[in-house]
Structures are given as C-alpha cells and as structure tokens.
Amino acid sequence: xAKTYEPIATLAGxxxxxxxxxxxxxxxxxxxxxxxxxxxxDTNVFVELNGDTSNNYSVTAMTGDGSSASSYRNANYAALxxxxxxxxxxxxMVLGHFMSYAxxxxxxxxxxxxxxxxxxxxxxxxxxxSNSAITSIKVKTSNSATFPTSTxxxxxxxxxx
Amino acid sequence: xxxxxxxxxxxxVGAGGATALDFVSIPQTFDDLIIKFSFRDGxxxxxxxxxxxxxxxTTSNRSTRWLFGNGxxxxxxxxxxxxxxxxxxATATASTFGNADVYIPNYRASQNKSSSAxxxxxxxxxxxxxxxxxxxxxxxxxxxxxxxxADGNLAQFSxxxxxxxxxx
Numbered sequence: 001x002a003k004t005y006e007p008i009a010t011l012a013g014x015x016x017x018x019x020x021x022x023x024x025x026x027x028x029x030x031x032x033x034x035x036x037x038x039x040x041x042d043t044n045v046f047v048e049l050n051g052d053t054s055n056n057y058s059v060t061a062m063t064g065d066g067s068s069a070s071s072y073r074n075a076n077y078a079a080l081x082x083x084x085x086x087x088x089x090x091x092x093m094v095l096g097h098f099m100s101y102a103x104x105x106x107x108x109x110x111x112x113x114x115x116x117x118x119x120x121x122x123x124x125x126x127x128x129x130s131n132s133a134i135t136s137i138k139v140k141t142s143n144s145a146t147f148p149t150s151t152x153x154x155x156x157x158x159x160x161x
Numbered sequence: 162x163x164x165x166x167x168x169x170x171x172x173x174v175g176a177g178g179a180t181a182l183d184f185v186s187i188p189q190t191f192d193d194l195i196i197k198f199s200f201r202d203g204x205x206x207x208x209x210x211x212x213x214x215x216x217x218x219t220t221s222n223r224s225t226r227w228l229f230g231n232g233x234x235x236x237x238x239x240x241x242x243x244x245x246x247x248x249x250x251a252t253a254t255a256s257t258f259g260n261a262d263v264y265i266p267n268y269r270a271s272q273n274k275s276s277s278a279x280x281x282x283x284x285x286x287x288x289x290x291x292x293x294x295x296x297x298x299x300x301x302x303x304x305x306x307x308x309x310x311a312d313g314n315l316a317q318f319s320x321x322x323x324x325x326x327x328x329x
Contacts, residue, residue, distance in 0.1 A: 003164075003165060004166075005165045005166040006165055007165055007327065007328045007329055010328045012329055032194065034264075034266050034328075036266035036267050036275060037267075037272065038269075038272075052289065053319050061227060062228060062235070063237075064226060064227055064228025064229070064236070064237030064238075064293065065226070065237055066226045066237055066238060066239030067229055067237055067238075068237050069229075069230075069236050069237045084202045090297070090300075091272060091273035091274070091275045091297055092275050092295075093264075093275040093276070093277060095264060095277055103318035104247070105209070113277050113279070113293065114295075115226075115275055115276070115294075115295030115296070116275075116295060117224045117225065117226050117239075117275070117295045117296065117297035118224075118297075119226075120226060120228075120237075121226050121227060121228050121237075121277075121293050121294060121295035122228075122293075123228070123293050130176070142271075150270070150271075150272050152192075152266070152267055152270075152328075154266075154328040156165070156316070156328075
C-alpha cells in the first residue's frame with residue numbers, strides 16, 4: 001500500500017548559515033517542512049525556492065508577541081521572509097505546508113506556523129510567483145548566525161492519491 | 162515498510178467526566194508527536210475554559226505565548242505555563258466541543274521542547290476564541306508523559322489521540 005505521509009529527508013544543522021533540500025522528487029502532492037531548534041545567535045530565517053533570489057515572493061502574516069496582535073504584508077521579498085520567523089539560542093519551531101508544490105500551472109503557496117516563545121507566535125501565507133515545480137528548498141539565516149547540529153529540518157511528502 | 166504517521170493511543174472520557182487525560186509511557190521510538198483532541202469542560206461555570214498541557218508531570222520551566230481572535234478583536238497573551246486556550250466551558254452551547262491540533266517535534270531530543278498548537282471552540286451564540294499557540298518546556302528530558310487538564314473536569318465524550326511521526 002502506498003504511503004500517504006512519507007519522510008523525504010532529515011537534515012541537521014552543520015554549523016553553517018544554511019541547509020538545503022535538493023532534488024526534491026515531484027511525486028507527491030504537498031510538502032511539509034518541520035524545523036526545530038536554535039540558531040547560534042539572533043537571526044531572521046529566510047527560505048529560498050529553487051535558488052530564486054529575485055523579488056518574486058509575497059508574504060502576509062499575523063503575529064502575537066504576548067501583549068498585542070499585529071498583521072503585515074509585503075509583496076516584493078527576495079525570499080520567503082518574515083514567515084519562518086526569528087531564531088536565537090532559545091528553542092523554537094516552524095511548520096511549513098507547501099501546497100501543490102509540483103503543479104506547473106500555478107504559483108506556489110506555503111502556509112506557515114512559527115512558534116518561538118521568547119519572541120512571538122505567527123501564522124502566515126507565502127507566495128512564490130513561479131509556476132515551476134519546487135525542486136529545492138534552502139533555509140538560511142539573514143546574517144552570520146549558524147544552525148548547530150542540534151537543529152533539525154525534516155521534509156515530508158504527502159500524496160493525495 | 163515503516164509507517165510514518167502512526168496512532169499511539171486514543172483516550173475517551175466516560176460518564177462522570179475526568180479531571181485529566183493522561184498519555185503515559187509514551188513509546189520512545191518516534192521523532193515527533195501530534196495530539197488531536199475534541200474537548201469540553203463539563204464543570205467550569207463559563208462559556209470558555211482554558212486547557213493546560215504538562216510534560217512528564219513537571220509543572221516548572223514552562224512558558225507560552227499565544228495569538229487569539231474572538232470574533233470581535235484580536236490579541237495576544239503570555240504566561241509561565243503551557244496553555245491550549247480555549248475549549249467550551251460548562252455554560253457553552255450544549256453538545257459543542259472544541260478542537261485542537263498540537264505538534265511536538267523532536268520529543269526525545271536532549272534540548273528544550275517547543276510545540277505548536279491551534280485551538281478552536283465555536284459556540285455559535287458566543288464563547289468563541291481561536292488561538293495560535295507557542296509553548297516551551299525548558300527541559301532536556303525526553304517526553305514520556307503528556308497530561309491534558311482544564312479549568313474544570315473534562316466532560317464525557319471528550320477525546321484525544323496521540324500520534325507518532327517517524328522522520329526516516
């Protein structure tokens with residue numbers, strides 16, 4: 001029986017400022033990215049798809065910082081940023097759902113939930129304005145911060161049939 | 162072929178209600194945990210009750226931060242606890258239960274335990290409170306027990322299922 005929910009790869013931080021899932025198979029319907037751990041110092045976390053660093057990303061999100069709620073939107077980011085959050089030496093996690101990631105007829109949408117108790121909780125949506133199937137996902141810091149080996153990234157594939 | 166997403170246990174509250182719903186002796190063979198629950202508080206005299214989560218019967222070193230909407234306003238809160246706000250209380254619309262989805266990654270790892278939760282009651286006539294929650298247990302022990310409680314007692318028919326996720 002075919003598996004519906006299948007791990008594609010698990011990566012650990014290497015002490016570098018990024019990790020990358022490459023050669024993502026196009027045989028699933030959706031992808032789920034789970035990131036859990038810390039960064040060596042405070043940093044925003046950016047996600048690039050297929051190596052695209054042009055202003056082809058939009059993000060809309062809402063946040064709660066423990067005192068107040070807010071919302072924002074940006075239509076011209078050079079990566080999925082302000083969506084996968086902000087990490088430091090306290091523990092945090094992100095769940096990202098990339099829907100219909102291999103569909104060549106549509107732009108790509110990701111739903112994200114970011115949780116970092118010492119900072120804020122966030123729910124948001126990102127759009128990559130490309131019809132290309134997602135074949136690589138790069139998670140990187142926005143500065144010189146690095147991901148230690150205790151920080152884990154897992155990519156799952158979900159089949160719709 | 163190993164199963165990625167596997168049910169560990171389902172607990173359903175019987176007649177008379179329960180003071181807590183307790184997953185004990187959690188197998189240490191998965192990588193992540195998911196809890197999905199349907200809860201109602203049968204004794205707390207309000208339309209809304211707060212649900213609480215405890216790991217390994219330890220009530221120290223916990224923190225929470227949440228974003229909520231109640232149909233009239235959005236806001237945010239924080240506390241030195243692990244909250245799953247809210248579920249219907251005893252005076253909420255009859256036969257109405259709240260749902261939650263809790264994701265706990267790397268529950269066996271020797272690092273602090275973060276978790277993500279989405280919780281919703283919807284009472285139709287009022288008493289709604291949708292929450293997006295970040296919880297943190299600042300403890301490096303592997304999670305072997307998860308206890309869910311509320312302001313009052315969990316009502317009959319409240320249920321929760323614990324799933325294990327393998328990442329390889």
